[in-house]
Amino acid sequence: MVRVLLADDEAMIRAGVRAILATDRAIEVVAEAADGHAAVEMVRAHRPDVALLDIRMPVLDGLRAAEEIGAVAPATAVVMLTTFGQDENISRALGSGVSGFLLKASDPRELITAVHAAAGGAAYLSPAIARRVIDDYRDPARSLAARARESVAALTDRERDVLALLAAGHSNAEIGRTLHLVEGTVKAHVSSILTKLDARNRVRAAILAYRAGLGPGL
Secondary structure, three states: OEEEEEEOOOHHHHHHHHHHHOOOOOEEEEEEEOOHHHHHHHHHHHOOOEEEEEOOOOOOOHHHHHHHHHHHOOOOEEEEEEOOOOHHHHHHHHHOOOOEEEEOOOOHHHHHHHHHHHHOOOOEEOHHHHHHHHHHOOOOOOOHHHHHHHHHHOOOHHHHHHHHHHHOOOOHHHHHHHHOOOHHHHHHHHHHHHHHHOOOOHHHHHHHHHHOOOOOOO
16 A cells, blocks of 8 residues: 655645546555645654645645655655646656655656656656656757767667666566566665666666657657
């Protein structure tokens, strides 16, 4: 069972998200909060697997709450859920180590996918956000795609296989089943990939994979 904290200052939004999550019997909403400070306290008390946070909340916004949750409960994955997709929000969220970023206008199935991906240690960006991240970081002097391909070229064939599945949102366990590897070996490959790509987390590695052409259809 994936235990989820839901934080949004709008009661109707919380009700809608809760209803979507309730369609998956493997997900349980264990706590709700209407502001960022309460969300941090709820995470401290309930230790959920995933915290779904709205960016714009009173007292403490979702981005600052994500940073505090990372400090007090690093095992809790954070997925940002917002109406807004401003570039500065995306950059800051990725920099804080969140595991996912979704627009509230996304297909409800994306929410379910993102929760399971985050709970499994994977990363998930909705296609609209992934495309924006790629487009907004274009370098006219030197293609980021070319640089990403150069970075990925330093990986072994097996590491590239692992990276492609990581970029598609698969957990370590799912990657292991697909490639017929034990989970410990997958973790070692992921660690090596992050080091070679100089990527802070799986989301950053996934972005590089997208740029290098390894992403799932972007």
